[in-house]
Amino acid sequence: MGVIDEVKQRTDIVEVVSQYASLKKAGRNLTALCPFHSEKHPSFFVYPEQQSWHCFGACSTGGDVFSFIMKKQGIDFGDALRLLAQRAGVTLSSRFGQDAGRDEKERLYQANEAAARYFHDLLLNSPDAETARKYVASRGLTSKTIVDFQLGFSLNKWEGLKQHLTDMGYSEKELLEAGLIVEAEGKTHDRFRNKLMFPIHDLRGHIVGFGARVLDDSLPKYINSPQTPTFDKSSSLYGINLAAAAIRQQDTAVIVEGYMDVITAHQNGFNNVIASMGTSVTEKQVNILRKLTRNMVLALDADTAGEEAMLRGVGYENTLEAEVKVMVLPKGKDPDDVIKENTETWSQLLADARAIMYYTFTMVTADLDMTKEENQILAATKLLKIITNTKDSVRLDRYLRKLENVTGISYRKLEEALSKIKQESKARRPRQEVITRTVRSLVSSPIEEYCLALLLQHPELKAQSEGLSAEYFENSENREIFVAWQQANDPSSLKDKLDSAIWEHLDSLIRKSLPANQIEQKYASCVLRLREKFLRSLETKRGAMLALEAEAGGTAAELAKLKEQGIEVSTQLGEVFTQKRRMSSGAKEVRNELRKQ
Numbered sequence: 201m202g203v204i205d206e207v208k209q210r211t212d213i214v215e216v217v218s219q220y221a222s223l224k225k226a227g228r229n230l231t232a233l234c235p236f237h238s239e240k241h242p243s244f245f246v247y248p249e250q251q252s253w254h255c256f257g258a259c260s261t262g263g264d265v266f267s268f269i270m271k272k273q274g275i276d277f278g279d280a281l282r283l284l285a286q287r288a289g290v291t292l293s294s295r296f297g298q299d300a301g302r303d304e305k306e307r308l309y310q311a312n313e314a315a316a317r318y319f320h321d322l323l324l325n326s327p328d329a330e331t332a333r334k335y336v337a338s339r340g341l342t343s344k345t346i347v348d349f350q351l352g353f354s355l356n357k358w359e360g361l362k363q364h365l366t367d368m369g370y371s372e373k374e375l376l377e378a379g380l381i382v383e384a385e386g387k388t389h390d391r392f393r394n395k396l397m398f399p400i401h402d403l404r405g406h407i408v409g410f411g412a413r414v415l416d417d418s419l420p421k422y423i424n425s426p427q428t429p430t431f432d433k434s435s436s437l438y439g440i441n442l443a444a445a446a447i448r449q450q451d452t453a454v455i456v457e458g459y460m461d462v463i464t465a466h467q468n469g470f471n472n473v474i475a476s477m478g479t480s481v482t483e484k485q486v487n488i489l490r491k492l493t494r495n496m497v498l499a500l501d502a503d504t505a506g507e508e509a510m511l512r513g514v515g516y517e518n519t520l521e522a523e524v525k526v527m528v529l530p531k532g533k534d535p536d537d538v539i540k541e542n543t544e545t546w547s548q549l550l551a552d553a554r555a556i557m558y559y560t561f562t563m564v565t566a567d568l569d570m571t572k573e574e575n576q577i578l579a580a581t582k583l584l585k586i587i588t589n590t591k592d593s594v595r596l597d598r599y600l601r602k603l604e605n606v607t608g609i610s611y612r613k614l615e616e617a618l619s620k621i622k623q624e625s626k627a628r629r630p631r632q633e634v635i636t637r638t639v640r641s642l643v644s645s646p647i648e649e650y651c652l653a654l655l656l657q658h659p660e661l662k663a664q665s666e667g668l669s670a671e672y673f674e675n676s677e678n679r680e681i682f683v684a685w686q687q688a689n690d691p692s693s694l695k696d697k698l699d700s701a702i703w704e705h706l707d708s709l710i711r712k713s714l715p716a717n718q719i720e721q722k723y724a725s726c727v728l729r730l731r732e733k734f735l736r737s738l739e740t741k742r743g744a745m746l747a748l749e750a751e752a753g754g755t756a757a758e759l760a761k762l763k764e765q766g767i768e769v770s771t772q773l774g775e776v777f778t779q780k781r782r783m784s785s786g787a788k789e790v791r792n793e794l795r796k797q
C-alpha cells in the first residue's frame with residue numbers, strides 16, 4: 201500500500217474537519233457553518249461514507265481530506281500529506297519527506313553556485329568588468345553589499361561560463377537544465393552575456409536562478425533565468441535569504457519590486473525588505489512568506505496603487521489570514537530613490553503604512569463629495585465589489601462597519617447589497633464554473649487513471665484537452681497530476697511540479713499498457729465519462745441537500761435556488777447523453793478495455 205493510501209486509511213475526515221467546524225448530524229451525513237466562508241445557515245457538508253466534503257454555499261467546492269487541509273491551511277499537497285501523515289502516525293520515508301528529489305536538484309544548485317562564484321570573481325577582478333564596476337559604484341553600492349548579495353558580471357562572450365563549468369565537470373545537459381546556457385541551431389552558448397548578475401536564493405540559501413541587468417540602455421533592462429527544476433519565478437522572492445531573520449524578528453515583511461530596491465534597503469539597515477519577481481505578488485510567494493510572518497507591507501508607487509492592486513490585496517489577506525498594509529511612495533519614485541534621498545522618509549512611510557482596505561476606502565472616496573447620495577452609492581458599489589472577496593467573516597464585518605461609516609449607508613443595507621453582488625457574480629460565471637468542483641472519492645478510479653495514462657503517453661492530446669477539467673478528477677493524486685500536466689511544457693518537467701509522494705503513482709500511469717489505436721476517440725469518450733461521473737455525483741449530493749433543507753423547513757427561496765441548480769445539472773447531463781449517443785462505438789471500446797484492466 202502506498203503511503204498516501206495509508207494516510208487516507210488511518211485518517212477520518214470527520215475528526216479532521218471537526219477541529220475547524222462544529223459538525224451536526226444531518227441524516228447519514230454531517231453539516232456545519234462553512235469554515236471557509238461566512239454564512240448564517242449551514243451549507244457545508246461532510247460525507248463520512250465517501251470521506252469527502254462539499255460546500256454548497258459561496259465556496260461551491262469540495263473534495264477529500266487532503267483538499268480540506270490544503271484549503272484550510274493554505275498549503276500544497278506535499279505539506280498536507282506530511283501534516284496528515286504525522287497526525288496519523290505514518291512515517292514518511294525520506295524519499296517522501298522534505299528532501300525529495302534532492303540529488304537531482306543538488307547538482308543544479310551546485311552548478312548555480314559555481315556560476316555565481318565565477319560571475320562574482322569577474323565583477324571584483326576582471327579588467328572586462330570595468331563598466332559593471334562603474335555602474336555599481338554609480339548606484340552607491342558598498343563593497344560589503346556587493347559581497348553580501350554576491351553580485352557578479354557575465355563576460356561579453358558566447359562561451360565564458362560554459363567553458364568554465366564544463367571544465368569543472370558539469371555536462372552541457374546539466375547546464376541547459378539549470379538554464380545557464382541556451383541551445384540555438386544545434387549549438388549551445390551562455391545565456392547571460394555582458395550583464396550585471398544578481399543570484400537569486402531560496403529560503404534555505406540555495407541559489408535557484410539569476411536576475412541579470414544590461415549595462416547600457418538596451419531593452420529589456422532585466423532578464424531572469426527561465427523556469428528550471430530549481431527556479432520558479434512566481435515562487436521566488438529576491439533577498440529572502442538575507443531578509444528571513446529580520447522578517448521573523450520584526451514580524452513584518454516589506455515587499456518592493458526591484459533588485460536594486462532590496463539591495464539599497466539592506467545597505468541602509470532595512471533588512472526585512474524583499475522583492476517580488478514581477479509587478480504583482482503571487483499566491484505562492486505569499487505562502488512562502490507565511491512561514492515567516494503574517495504581516496506584509498506592500499511598497500507601492502502612487503501610480504500602481506490602483507483598484508486592481510487593492511483587489512489583489514484582498515487575495516493576499518485571504519492567504520495570510522491577516523490584514524495587508526500598503527506604504528505609498530511619492531509619485532515617480534521607487535524605494536531605491538526614497539531611501540537614498542533620506543532614510544528617515546522611508547522609516548516614516550513605513551510607520552504610516554495603512555491597512556490596504558482602509559487605504560482603498562480613502563482612495564475611492566477622495567474626490568467625491570460624500571454628502572451627496574449618488575456619491576455614497578457610487579463609493580459603496582465600488583468598495584463592496586472589492587470587499588466581497590474577503591473570506592474571513594471577522595474582517596468582512598469590520599470592513600462593512602467602516603463602509604457604513606464612510607458612506608452613511610446602514611450596515612444592514614450594505615450586507616444585503618453584498619449578498620446580491622455575490623449572487624450576481626456567481627450568475628455571470630460561465631456554466632462550467634457554476635457547477636464547480638466536486639467530491640473526490642477514496643476509491644481508486646479506473647476511468648480517471650485510464651484518461652490520465654492516455655494524456656501522459658500521448659502528448660499530442662494536449663491540444664484537445666479543453667473539454668477536460670481538473671474538477672472531474674475526484675482522487676487527489678489524479679487531480680494533482682492532471683493540474684501539473686496542464687502546466688508542464690514538456691513531460692520531463694512533470695515531476696518537478698509534483699510532490700515526490702505522487703511520483704510512484706505517476707510512473708505507474710506512464711507505464712500503464714494501453715492499446716495504440718483510435719487514441720483520439722478513446723480520449724474523447726473518456727472525457728465524456730468523467731464529465732458524466734462528475735455531474736451525477738453532484739446531482740446526488742444536491743438531491744440529499746434538498747431533502748434536508750425541506751425537512752428542516754428551509755425558506756422557499758433557498759429551496760428554489762437548490763432546485764434551479766439541480767435543473768442546471770440535469771441539463772448538462774442531457775448534453776452528455778446526446779454526445780455519448782453520437783460516439784457510442786468509441787465508448788464501447790473504452791468500456792471493454794477498462795474491464796480488462
Ligand SMILES: [Zn+2]
Nearest residue numbers: 234237255259
Ligand atoms: Zn463555503
